[in-house]
Amino acid sequence: MPHNTTEINQRLRKSGYRVTPQRQLILDAVCQLGEHVTPESVYDHVHRTAPTLSRATVYRVLHFLTEQRILTMVHMADGRLAYELAGPEPHHHLVCRTCDSLLELPHSVLRSFRRAMDSQYDFEIDVSHVSFFGHCTDCRNSAGA
Amino acid sequence: MPHNTTEINQRLRKSGYRVTPQRQLILDAVCQLGEHVTPESVYDHVHRTAPTLSRATVYRVLHFLTEQRILTMVHMADGRLAYELAGPEPHHHLVCRTCDSLLELPHSVLRSFRRAMDSQYDFEIDVSHVSFFGHCTDCRNSAGA
DNA sequence: AGCCCTGCTGCGAAAATTCGCAACAAATAG
C-alpha cells in the first residue's frame, strides 16, 4: 500500500525542490495513516522518530505536498482539513453532516459534470478531489423518525 | 438587500431557540457584509456597537445559524471557512485555487447531479451550498504561458 | 410576584494554525 515514494521524490527534485528527511517522514506518515489524516495525527506519528520536527513544518509540508498535487485536501464536516495521498485515479467523498461519515465516490460520476463546467464556465474543476456535504441514508432515516 | 430578519427570528423562536441581541447583531452583520464573510470580519463589525460581545460567541452563533440553515458555510481556497446568508434559491461556487476568486453557479447546474447521487448512493447532497475547487479561465491561460 | 429550568454568553485557558526571522543545508557559480 505504501506507494514507492522514490518516484515522488524524483518528481519533486525535477521541479527544483528538495527531498528533506522531514518531507520524507511526513509523506511516509500520510501513506501509512491512510484515508484522511489530520495534521495532528501526522505530527504524533512523526514525532516519535523525529522529536525535533516541529508542528509548523508538518503544516507547511502538508500544504506544500498539496500544491505539488501529491496530496489532496479533504474537507471534513466540521470544516477542518485532512489530507490523503492523491492516487492516479482520483476519488471523491460524500460527507455526512450529521454523523461525519465519509462515503467514497468513484471519479467517473464526476466526469460529465466536469465537462459541463468546463464548456459552460471555462472553469476546470480540480480532478484530484471534491467533497460533497449532505446526509447519508442512515441519518436521513433516523431524522425522519 | 438586508432581508427582513423578523421572519428568521420567528422561525428560530418557533423551534424553541432564543433571539438574543447577540444573535441579532451577528445576523445583521452577515447580511450587511455580503458574500463571504469571515468570523473575524463579523467580530470587527459587531464589536463596534457591542464591545463586550466575545469572539467565542461569534463562532458559536455562526455555527448555530448554519445548523439552522439560515447561513451556509463557504469553503475558501486556503481551507478557511466563511459564511453567507442562505437564500431561498441556493447557489454554488467555483473557487480558483490560484487566484482565490469565486465564481457563482446557479443551482440548476447541480440538479441532475444531485438526483443521480440520491438514486445511486441514497445520499442527499446538501442543497444549500457546494464549493468546487479548480482553476479559472485567467489562471489557466497564464499558467499555460 | 417568585421559582425552576434550560439556553446563552463571557471569560479565560487551551488547542490549532500561521507567521517572521535567524540559522542551516544543499545546489550552484566562480
Add this chain to the structure above:
DNA sequence: CTATTTGTTGCGAATTTTCGCAGCAGGGCT
C-alpha cells in the same frame, strides 16, 4: 574549494478557533 544563493527548518510569538465552566436571563409554571 570557497562563496553565494536559495530553499527549508526550528523556534517562539501571534493569530485563529475551540472548550469548560460559572453566571446571567428568558420563558414557563404556580
